[in-house]
């Protein structure tokens with residue numbers, strides 16, 4: 412049957428002190444080679460299979476919460492050390508999975524993909540212990556669509572209005588999912604061309620090789636440019652929730668998990684083990 416995933420048991424991964432400090436200071440840290448070559452191969456094959464499947468997210472090169480319906484993707488969540496890395500960065504006893512997300516940026520993809528954004532304004536989640544591990548499955552440099560970040564922006568008291576370039580009207584966004592545009596329009600903080608102000612903003616980008624992980628706060632401002640190469644750029648991002656993550660549903664938040672999926676009370680600590688399974692740390696609270 413399936414090959415074993417990952418190099419070691421879940422829970423063994425640890426960041427160095429310098430990596431933990433960088434994550435706290437900048438909101439992002441690169442963990443080189445955090446996913447072993449064999450697992451990278453299996454993830455790449457799983458993404459290839461997903462791409463070849465009929466109607467794979469309408470050719471957008473994106474899909475969310477794949478782990479909940481696909482055994483291979485499930486094993487990458489529960490059988491790798493990614494959640495342990497998040498626990499270490501966030502200093503969290505327990506880590507739950509929110510969702511995994513495939514990002515395939517096709518050869519020649521235009522610059523308009525992924526303008527500067529935070530993840531927080533999209534999600535019905537609040538808290539300080541929320542982060543992603545973005546796993547590179549193909550090499551990329553910043554100019555061929557590896558991720559860039561505004562260092563320290565995870566500490567700004569800002570919630571930026573989602574911006575998708577020319578597709579950013581309220582109507583456009585409402586077509587992406589219900590009430591998304593209305594929610595975006597209610598946010599006053601506007602993304603700017605941070606890269607034009609090196610005196611005010613410290614932009615850090617990370618060239619990556621397959622197996623490198625970028626670990627970043629859901630509040631940090633980040634983006635990726637177009638992909639001018641003749642090869643797709645492939646990554647899978649894992650969204651992790653730590654101890655202080657709260658369930659904060661609002662109309663227009665990402666419907667990948669919505670109020671109809673859980674009985675949790677808005678404003679409560681996330682404790683629904685069926686919808687947000689524990690991946691690292693004690694399995695449940697006291698019976």
Ligand SMILES: O=C(O)CCC(=O)C(=O)O
Pocket residue numbers: 514516525530543545556633634635646648
């Ligand atoms: O893969 C990309 O280009 C975008 C990824 C991203 O924005 C994320 O993981 O939050």
